[in-house]
Amino acid sequence: MPPIRTEAIVLRSIPYRETSVLLDLFTQKLGRTRCVLKGVRVSPSRVAPAAFATGAHIDVVLYASRASALALAHAPRVISLCEPGGARLAAWHTLLHLVSTFTPDREPMPELFALLRDAPRALSAGQHPAAILFGIKLRFVRIMGYGVHLVGCTACGTRAGCVFFSGRRGGVLCVSCGRQEKSAVRTSARVVTLMRHFDGLSYDGLARIRHVPPALLREGNLLVNAVLQYHTDVPSQWWVHESNLFPAGGTGSRDAGG
Ligand SMILES: [Zn+2]
Incomplete structure (x- = not known):
């Protein structure tokens, strides 16, 4: 060559x-x-x-x-050079780690390159590094072709009451399909709504976010990680260092609206 x-x-x-x-x-x-x-x-x-x-x-x-x-x-x-401090740097390094872990060797992915190239600017301009990372991660999963399907049950297509989520299926499930799918976990309508909202945001939109309920963001992030986890044989420790960006605590969201 x-x-x-x-x-x-x-x-x-x-x-x-x-x-x-x-x-x-x-x-x-x-x-x-x-x-x-x-x-x-x-x-x-x-x-x-x-x-x-x-x-x-x-x-x-x-x-x-x-x-x-x-x-x-x-x-x-x-x-x-990307030289943000603190949580912005942690979010940037988490993103680099994701791309390093999940992308195939020597396969051109121009859309992902553009996403990665523009991420430091969004992180520097924004107020909420974890929320920006979450939005980028949703887009990353989409570019990789793994999901995330957030409208309509991934098994039967019904649009009502999709409050289960499966990493294996790469998206939401209705209650009756969710109960039959071993890999599915019950989440809440609020988390699904949050994910849908983030999924449509541009970098400008992500940079304008000031506050997200921490428990919802944490759960949404775990669900997206479950999608990635299904597509890798990397041990699940790959997401352990994200816990500082998505701290546990706050009010529980598990049953809210579900
Ligand atoms: Zn269904």
């Missing part, structure tokens, strides 16, 4: 051998690509450390061959 010049987001950056780094990139043209960037951990280096920092939006030349799972990265250049 000829060299490819592409924009990319650095999902992960790991020191490699004496002076190199291993990069997991989500690239505009090749999708998720693992590559090695040689001879940069020296002083002085011709490549700025920011150009291979986790979360950076870069421009890079890749030499990829079908024979090797490892591409060669050359001359990365920073387009923008």
Whole structure:
């Protein structure tokens, strides 16, 4: 393959051998690509450390061959850096981790690239990093083709009383189908309504959110995670570090409106 010049987001950056780094990139043209960037951990280096920092939006030349799972990265250049603090940074790293965990190797996904590229701006502009992450996650699941189906029972199609949810089915179920589906859990109409609302929001809409009842947001996030979990053999620990963004507590929502 000829060299490819592409924009990319650095999902992960790991020191490699004496002076190199291993990069997991989500690239505009090749999708998720693992590559090695040689001879940069020296002083002085011709490549700025920011150009291979986790979360950076870069421009890079890749030499990829079908024979090797490892591409060669050359001359990365920073387009923008995501440097928000606190919960915004935690949300951004959670998103990078999701993309790293669930996307296929070297499969171009331009819509997902755009989602990822624009996420730091939304996180910086917004007030509620966890809510923004939740909205992005819903869109991520949709781009991956896993759901989330929130209107009408995923088994029988009825639109009334869909208060069960199944990760395996990727969406809601009515009461009678939900009781027969082993993977289904009972949720509430309020949580389903919240998910529907978030599902339709643009980045501008997500950035304007100021408050979401924590218990509803936490439950909605768990349900979306259940959809992702069904499509992976990664141990469920992948979502453990999200608990700071979606803390337990507040009033219970489980029976409200259900
Ligand atoms: Zn049904």
